[in-house]
Amino acid sequence: MIAARGLQKRFGSKVAVEEVSFRAPDGCVTALLGPNGAGKTTSLRILYGLLRPDAGEAVVDGALGVLPDSPGLYARLTAREHLRYAARLQGLSAKEADGRAGALIERLGMREIADRPAAGFSQGERRKVALGRALIHDPRNVVLDEPTNGLDVPATRAMRRQVRELAEAGKCVLFSTHILQEVAAVCDRVVVLARGRVVAEGTPDELLQRTGRTNLEDAFVELIGTEEGLGS
Amino acid sequence: MKALVVFAKEALDAARDRRSLGSALIYSLFGPLVLAMALGAVARDRSEDGPLRLAIAGAERAPSLVRWLEQNGVEVVPSGGPVALSIPEGYAEDFRASRPAKVELIYDASRSDSRGPVQRAETLLERYGAQVTGLRLSARGISPRVAQPVKLALIDRSTAASRAALTLGMLPIFLLMAAFISAMNIAIDTTAGERERGSLEPLLVHAVSRTDLVAGKWMAAALFNALGMGLTLLVSFLVLRWDRLEELDVPVALSPGDALRLFVLLLPLTLFAPALQMLISLFARSFKEAQTYLSLLIFLPVIPDFLFSFQRIDTEPWMRAVPVLAEQVLAGDLLRGQANGPLVHLLAAGATLLATVTCLAVTARMLGHERIVLGR
Numbered sequence: 001m002i003a004a005r006g007l008q009k010r011f012g013s014k015v016a017v018e019e020v021s022f023r024a025p026d027g028c029v030t031a032l033l034g035p036n037g038a039g040k041t042t043s044l045r046i047l048y049g050l051l052r053p054d055a056g057e058a059v060v061d062g063a064l065g066v067l068p069d070s071p072g073l074y075a076r077l078t079a080r081e082h083l084r085y086a087a088r089l090q091g092l093s094a095k096e097a098d099g100r101a102g103a104l105i106e107r108l109g110m111r112e113i114a115d116r117p118a119a120g121f122s123q124g125e126r127r128k129v130a131l132g133r134a135l136i137h138d139p140r141n142v143v144l145d146e147p148t149n150g151l152d153v154p155a156t157r158a159m160r161r162q163v164r165e166l167a168e169a170g171k172c173v174l175f176s177t178h179i180l181q182e183v184a185a186v187c188d189r190v191v192v193l194a195r196g197r198v199v200a201e202g203t204p205d206e207l208l209q210r211t212g213r214t215n216l217e218d219a220f221v222e223l224i225g226t227e228e229g230l231g232s
Numbered sequence: 233m234k235a236l237v238v239f240a241k242e243a244l245d246a247a248r249d250r251r252s253l254g255s256a257l258i259y260s261l262f263g264p265l266v267l268a269m270a271l272g273a274v275a276r277d278r279s280e281d282g283p284l285r286l287a288i289a290g291a292e293r294a295p296s297l298v299r300w301l302e303q304n305g306v307e308v309v310p311s312g313g314p315v316a317l318s319i320p321e322g323y324a325e326d327f328r329a330s331r332p333a334k335v336e337l338i339y340d341a342s343r344s345d346s347r348g349p350v351q352r353a354e355t356l357l358e359r360y361g362a363q364v365t366g367l368r369l370s371a372r373g374i375s376p377r378v379a380q381p382v383k384l385a386l387i388d389r390s391t392a393a394s395r396a397a398l399t400l401g402m403l404p405i406f407l408l409m410a411a412f413i414s415a416m417n418i419a420i421d422t423t424a425g426e427r428e429r430g431s432l433e434p435l436l437v438h439a440v441s442r443t444d445l446v447a448g449k450w451m452a453a454a455l456f457n458a459l460g461m462g463l464t465l466l467v468s469f470l471v472l473r474w475d476r477l478e479e480l481d482v483p484v485a486l487s488p489g490d491a492l493r494l495f496v497l498l499l500p501l502t503l504f505a506p507a508l509q510m511l512i513s514l515f516a517r518s519f520k521e522a523q524t525y526l527s528l529l530i531f532l533p534v535i536p537d538f539l540f541s542f543q544r545i546d547t548e549p550w551m552r553a554v555p556v557l558a559e560q561v562l563a564g565d566l567l568r569g570q571a572n573g574p575l576v577h578l579l580a581a582g583a584t585l586l587a588t589v590t591c592l593a594v595t596a597r598m599l600g601h602e603r604i605v606l607g608r
Contacts, residue, residue, distance in 0.1 A: 048437050051602055066437040070430030076248040077241075088237040089438040117248075133434060 001026055002047060002064075002141050002174050006056035009042050016042040018196035020056070024174040024189070026140070029167045031183045032176040033220065034193030035229025040176040041069055043193070044145050047174070062140035069145045071130035075119040079110050079129045082118065083136055090137040097136075104132040108162065124155030131162060142166055144175035148182060160186050179231045180217045194224045234440045238448025242422055246456055252417035259413045260460050263406025264467040268474070270399040283307040284352050290319035294327070294335075300360055306353075314346035315339040315353055330368060400486070403468055404563035407461060407494070408533030408556070411502045412509075414460020415453040416526050419509035422449040423595075424522040427607050442599040446510070446592055453506035461502045465495055486567075493566060497577065500584035501559045507591035514598050517607060536560055552576050555584040 007020040017039040024030035032040050045051040047058045048066045073082060080101050087097035105114045108128045113121060118129065127147065134142060147163065148156045163186055167173045177183065183190055183204065190207060192200040200207055200223045204216055211219040221227050246252070284306050291298045291308070297319070302308060318336040326333035337353055339346045366376030426432045435445065472486045486494075509526050516522035536557050547565075552558045552572075558580035565572055598604045 050433060050436060050605065064437075066434070068430075068433045068437065070433065072429055072431030072434045074245055074429075074431060076245050081241075081244075085237070085241045086438060089234060089435075089440045091234070091439060130434065 001059075001061050001172050002030075002143070003059040004043065004047060004056065005059070007043060007046055007053045007058065008055040009039075009046060009051060009053050015196055017046070017053075020193065020196070020198055022191040022198055022201050024172050024191075026172045027167060027170045028188035029163055029173045029175065029186055030189045030191060031187035032174060032191050032193060033180075033183055034176075034178060035224060035226070036178055037229060038178075038193040038224075039196040040178075040193055041145055044143055044174075044176055048143055060141050063137055065134035065137065065139035065142045067127075067130050067134040067142070067144040067147055071126040073118040073121065073126055073129055076117055078113075078115045078117055079121075079125075079132070080105060080114045082129050083132050086133040086136045092137065100136055100138075101132075104135060108132050109158070122155075123150050124152060124158070127151060127155065127159065131159070135166075139171070141172045142174070144173070146176055146178070148177070148179070178229060180220055183220075184216050192220060192223045199223050199225075234444040235447040235451065238440070238445055239451040240448075242418070242449050242452035243455060246418045246421070246452055249417070249421070252421070256414045256417070256456070256460050257463070260410050260464040261467055263403075263410060263464050264471045267399065267402060267406065267468055268471045270402065271471070271474070274399060284349055284356075285309050285313040286349075286353060287311045287313055287316040288319065289316065290321070290323070293319045293321070293323045297335075297360060300363075301356060304356055304359075306356065313349070314343055315349045317353065400472075400567055401564065403486075403567065404560055405534060405537055406468065407464055407498055407563065408501065408560060409530055410461045410464040411457060411498060412505045412526075412530045412533060414502075415457035415506045416509060416523075416530075418453040418456055419506045420513045420519055420522045420526065422453065423510045423513040424516050425519050427605070428519050432605060436599070436605065442596045445599065446596040450507055450510060450592055450595075453510065454503045457502040457506050458499060461498060462495060465491060465498075490566060494563060497562055497566065497580075498559055500581045500588070501556065504555055504584045504588040504591070507588045507595070511591045511595045511598070514595060514604055532556060533560060553579050553583045555587045558583060 002024040003022070005021050007017050009015075009017040020039065020043050022030075022032075032043065034040050042051065046053045047060065048064060048068075049058075077085070083101035083104055084097045087100050088094070092100060105111055108131060110125070110128055110132065113125050113129075118126065121129070131144075131147070134144070144163065148159050151159060160182070163173055163175060167188070175187075187204075189203055190201070191198055192207070200210065202210070207219050207223070208214065208216065211222050213219040213222065221230070224230070286301070286306050287309050288298060288301075298308065316338045318338055320334055320336065323333045323335065335357065337350065337357070339350045341347075362380070365379055369376045369379055426435065436442075469486055469488075469491045509529065512525050512529065513522035516525055533556055537560065547561050551561050562572060562577065562580055
C-alpha cells in the first residue's frame with residue numbers, strides 16, 4: 001500500500017505540488033494521470049524518498065521498487081550486470097543476486113541482450129533493464145514514472161502486460177502517465193492530477209458516473225479542464 | 233559493506249572505458265618523455281665540447297688571424313654551423329695601419345644551439361685582440377700589462393651533474409600532475425556523469441547510504457589514480473636508468489629505494505585528488521563543465537613551483553602541512569638528498585588524509601541535497 005497525505009512541494013517560487021493526497025491499495029494498478037507539468041514526477045519522487053515534501057507525508061508499507069523517469073543505464077555494463085549491481089545494492093548476497101538476475105532476464109524476455117553492453121540497447125530494452133532493476137528485490141510496492149514513454153507499440157504492450165501481472169501477483173502498483181488510453185487499458189483505479197492538485201480519484205466507472213460522460217477520455221478532459229499536455 | 237559493491241562496479245566500469253584509460257596512459261608517459269628529452273639535451277651539451285666549427289668568409293684577408301684561430305682549437309669549415317665569421321674588405325689595410333679592424337660574427341640568436349659557440353668565438357677573438365695589443369705596445373716600448381688594469385677570470389661551476397639535477401627537479405611536478413590527471417575522468421564519470429546520464433536517481437532509490445556510495449566511487453577513482461601515478465614514476469625511473477646517461481657521465485641517480493619512498497610520500501595525494509575532484513564535479517552543471525574545472529585543477533601542483541622559480545622562497549615549516557604543497561616540498565627534499573624525519577612525513581600525510589576525508593564527507597552530504605541530485 002502506498003499513500004500520500006497532503007503533499008506539498010515548491011521549487012523556489014514555483015509550486016510543483018500544491019495538495020496531493022491519494023491511496024494506492026495492494027493488488028491493483030493505480031494510475032496517476034495528468035498533463036505534463038501537473039506534478040506527477042515530483043509527487044512520485046516524494047513517494048520514493050528522493051525529495052522531501054514541504055508539507056504532508058508519504059507512506060509506503062514494505063519494500064519499494066522504483067522505475068524512475070529516466071532509465072539511466074551504464075553504457076559499458078551488460079543487462080545482467082545492471083541487475084546484479086542493483087541486487088547487491090539492495091543487500092542480496094552474490095548468489096542470490098545471480099539467481100534473481102537470471103530469473104528476471106527470463107521473465108522480462110531479456111535473454112538476447114543479457115550479456116551485451118547497454119550502449120546499443122533500444123528504448124524498449126533500456127526500459128526492460130530498468131524495470132528488472134526495480135523488481136530485483138521482489139518489492140511489495142512498485143512505482144513507475146511514465147513507463148511507456150518513448151516506447152514503440154510492441155514494447156508498450158509488453159510493459160503494460162508486466163504492470164498487470166504485478167498487480168495480479170498482489171503487489172501495489174502505482175504508475176504515472178499522461179496518456180488517456182493507457183488508463184483504460186491497464187488500471188483499476190485512477191488519481192487525476194492537475195496543476196499540482198488531485199482533482200478526482202476512483203475507479204474508471206466511478207469517474208464516468210461523476211462526470212456524467214459515457215467516454216473515459218471526455219471524462220478526464222472535463223476533470224482536468226483542458227486537453228493540453230495530454231496524449232492518447 | 234555496500235561501499236565494496238559500489239567500488240567493484242565502478243572499477244569494472246572504469247576498466248572498460250578504453251578511451252579514458254588510454255588518455256590517462258598517454259598523460260602518464262608524457263612527463264617521463266619530457267624528462268628523457270631534457271636529459272638527452274644535457275647529454276648532448278656534454279658531448280659538444282669538441283672543436284668549435286666556424287665558417288670564415290674572406291679568410292684570405294686575415295691569414296694570421298685564421299692561423300691563430302686554427303692553432304686555438306677552431307675547425308674552419310666551408311659553410312654551416314651555428315656561427316660564421318666574416319672578414320670585410322679593408323681589414324688588412326686597417327690592421328696594418330693599427331686602426332680598429334672590423335670583423336663580423338654572424339649568428340642567429342633565436343637558435344638555442346648558437347649561444348655556446350658564439351660565446352666561444354667571441355672569447356677567442358678577444359684573446360687574439362689582446363695578444364695583438366700586447367705585441368703593438370711592446371713594439372712601442374710599453375709593457376702590455378699597463379693596458380690590462382683588471383684581469384677577469386670566469387669560472388663556470390655548472391656541471392653536467394648540476395644541470396641534470398635541475399632537470400630531475402621536474403620529476404615531482406610530473407608526478408603531482410599525474411596524481412591530478414589519472415583519475416580525473418573516473419571522478420567526473422561517477423558524479424557529474426552519473427547525474428547527466430540519469431543513473432544517479434535510480435542509484436539513490438536503492439537502499440544504500442550516500443556514505444557507502446561516495447566511499448565506493450572514491451575507492452575506485454583512488455585505485456586508478458595510484459596506478460597512474462605509479463606508472464609515471466616507474467617509467468621515469470626507467471628513463472633515469474638510461475645507459476646513455478651513464479656513458480656520458482651525467483650522474484642522475486634515482487635509487488629504487490628513493491623511488492619507493494617517493495611513491496609512499498605521494499600516495500596520500502593520489503587519495504586526496506579524486507576526493508576533491510568528485511566534490512567539484514558534483515557542483516558542476518554538466519560533464520563538460522566538470523571537465524573544464526578539473527583541467528584547471530591540474531595546474532594546482534604547478535603553481536607553487538612557478539612562484540618558487542620566480543622568487544627564491546625558502547621553504548617554511550608550515551608548508552610541510554599543507555596538502556599538495558607539502559608533497560611537493562618533501563619530494564624536492566627527497567630528490568636533493570635532504571632527509572626529513574618521520575614526524576614531518578606523518579604530519580604531511582595526516583593533513584592530506586584529513587583533507588580527503590573532509591571532501592568525501594561534504595560530497596556525501598551534497599548527495600542529500602535536492603539541488604545537487606537534480607542538477608538545478
